[in-house]
Amino acid sequence: MSEQRIVLGDNQYGKAECRLVRVTRDSPVHTLADLNVTSQLRGDFEAAHTEGDNGRVVATDTQKNTVYAFAREHGVVSPEAFLLRLAAHFTELDWVTGGRWSAEQYAWDRIVTGDGPHDHAFVRNGRSTRTALVHVDEDGTTVLAGLRDCTVLKTTGSEFHGFPRDRFTTLADTDDRVLSTSVTAWWRYADADPARDHDALHASVEALLLATFAEVHSLALQQTVHAMGRAVLEAHPEIVEIRISCPNKHHFLVDLGPFGLDNPGEVFFAADRPYGLIEASLTREGQPPAPAAWASVTGFC
Numbered sequence: 393m394s395e396q397r398i399v400l401g402d403n404q405y406g407k408a409e410c411r412l413v414r415v416t417r418d419s420p421v422h423t424l425a426d427l428n429v430t431s432q433l434r435g436d437f438e439a440a441h442t443e444g445d446n447g448r449v450v451a452t453d454t455q456k457n458t459v460y461a462f463a464r465e466h467g468v469v470s471p472e473a474f475l476l477r478l479a480a481h482f483t484e485l486d487w488v489t490g491g492r493w494s495a496e497q498y499a500w501d502r503i504v505t506g507d508g509p510h511d512h513a514f515v516r517n518g519r520s521t522r523t524a525l526v527h528v529d530e531d532g533t534t535v536l537a538g539l540r541d542c543t544v545l546k547t548t549g550s551e552f553h554g555f556p557r558d559r560f561t562t563l564a565d566t567d568d569r570v571l572s573t574s575v576t577a578w579w580r581y582a583d584a585d586p587a588r589d590h591d592a593l594h595a596s597v598e599a600l601l602l603a604t605f606a607e608v609h610s611l612a613l614q615q616t617v618h619a620m621g622r623a624v625l626e627a628h629p630e631i632v633e634i635r636i637s638c639p640n641k642h643h644f645l646v647d648l649g650p651f652g653l654d655n656p657g658e659v660f661f662a663a664d665r666p667y668g669l670i671e672a673s674l675t676r677e678g679q680p681p682a683p684a685a686w687a688s689v690t691g692f693c
């Protein structure tokens with residue numbers, strides 16, 4: 393039997409989930425950035441894997457320290473800008489050909505007291521988690537931004553009917569139902585401009601997703617998802633692609649007939665599983681795709 397050659401395939405390594413809180417205290421009115429940062433390097437790390445030769449292995453501990461040192465030196469203007477800076481730093485090494493830098497950002501609002509918004513006391517805003525990802529490979533740098541766990545619900549303005557019926561179909565047509573979902577969205581910027589106002593864009597995209605969910609009279613969650621993505625691409629030419637994943641958080645009308653009660657769309661059982669899972673991606677026609685960057689985002693179609 394001829395001897396088989398075993399080759400090292402894709403590999404990456406780094407420090408995952410560096411919890412970073414950066415306080416800006418240039419004035420008595422402090423600001424706060426609360427992040428969870430992951431740094432992963434790709435490149436020529438063959439010798440480390442095959443020989444245990446660490447000559448090129450930037451320790452994950454060093455990667456973690458760089459996160460905190462850069463936060464002090466440069467601040468956190470936005471998660472995207474912060475990740476771009478980390479990416480530029482590590483890819484200065486000639487054997488680091490790329491990598492993946494990602495962050496979650498948790499929002500804090502100022503506590504409002506009788507005297508107004510407080511200078512240095514905050515309350516966590518759990519509305520959604522902001523996400524960002526910078527992917528670098530030989531084809532260039534891709535910036536993705538997103539959000540997750542943005543749970544929304546509308547009590548009417550949603551229908552679902554006209555679907556095929558077979559002997560397994562029990563779902564009744566409805567022209568008035570509760571529609572609820574938890575939006576996960578990722579969008580891709582046309583380029584990796586670190587000077588882009590990522591914070592303003594993120595706020596605008598979140599507002600567009602919410603307004604569209606509210607305003608579109610929905611004939612299916614698929615239609616709502618499509619409208620949300622379309623609204624974002626129409627409003628922001630610098631965004632070339634958006635992917636949206638929406639679990640259909642079913643609310644079933646409870647049959648109160650056994651208790652002699654009607655139920656005109658007022659009492660629901662909020663099921664948590666199973667749930668429909670509706671996902672779609674929308675792209676601006678003619679834009680080059682970025683499959684490698686998307687491959688590093690899990691759980692999307």
Ligand SMILES: O=c1[nH]c(=O)c2[nH]c(=O)[nH]c2[nH]1
Pocket residue numbers: 552563611612613614640668
């Ligand atoms: O908006 C919906 N889309 C579906 O595909 C679907 N399927 C289902 O059972 N309910 C719903 N609702």
